[in-house]
């Protein structure tokens with residue numbers, strides 16, 4: 001695998017961001033490219049993107065985009081899914097090292113061994129994977145869910161089958177509650193959402209009386225129990241729009257999510273949880289995803305300029321393609 005220095009040989013920390021944006025615009029036209037940005041990347045990248053959204057929306061946008069090149073400002077499994085669903089398109093990821101702790105918590109060989117063990121013990125199950133998994137893991141699964149379509153997909157699993165849910169134990173536990181289906185849970189978690197503690201949340205609530213707590217279902221149960229609204233990023237957007245009166249919202253998800261919420265419903269005040277209180281009474285965000293943060297304007301520009309890093313088709317993508325298509329597109 002090439003090093004970041006080899007991929008981005010000309011990174012200059014003093015470059016004018018406006019000049020970089022102009023260059024991106026020109027390169028996009030030159031290379032027939034479209035930029036997709038996840039809600040968890042920096043706001044300046046979201047602002048220059050053609051499409052922003054959660055994993056589900058962006059996977060669909062990648063398929064429907066007319067352009068022949070997709071630049072996916074997100075993490076590796078997202079670009080991989082875009083390539084799998086649009087094999088004829090060139091898919092570029094600004095930084096190949098942008099991984100995901102949740103995807104890493106479920107290696108394909110460990111999952112295959114666990115599935116074999118469960119079968120040998122007489123379990124008759126289907127495997128449902130959160131989209132935050134590698135393509136190798138997806139190829140071992142029956143269904144792929146996102147936080148936006150999980151309930152609907154779980155309803156498709158026949159009632160006489162058990163469900164093995166991977167890799168996020170917190171999302172799995174939440175889905176067990178809302179769907180009433182019992183699940184065998186893989187013990188994975190996202191490092192960003194797991195960082196929230198009930199102490200952080202209660203302190204933020206104390207500091208902001210009458211606030212509304214919004215939490216992503218990847219958060220631990222103790223945080224969800226003290227939340228007023230639970231939903232993925234698209235649902236959070238719908239929720240803030242539905243509140244006409246200005247409110248203070250405590251947001252328990254990746255801190256960059258505040259950028260699209262602020263743009264969409266600027267009447268509210270958004271505060272990231274945990275809100276670590278400094279001596280001046282202000283709060284700071286300590287919940288940024290280090291993998292999403294690998295995306296920068298310069299790397300978006302460079303991947304367009306040099307045509308790499310590019311997602312390359314792998315033999316096991318074929319099986320993952322069938323699972324992704326029936327789960328996300330049908």
Ligand code: SF4
Nearest residue numbers: 100101102190192289
């Ligand atoms: S926020 Fe968590 S689940 Fe999302 S990419 Fe980062 S580590 Fe993965």
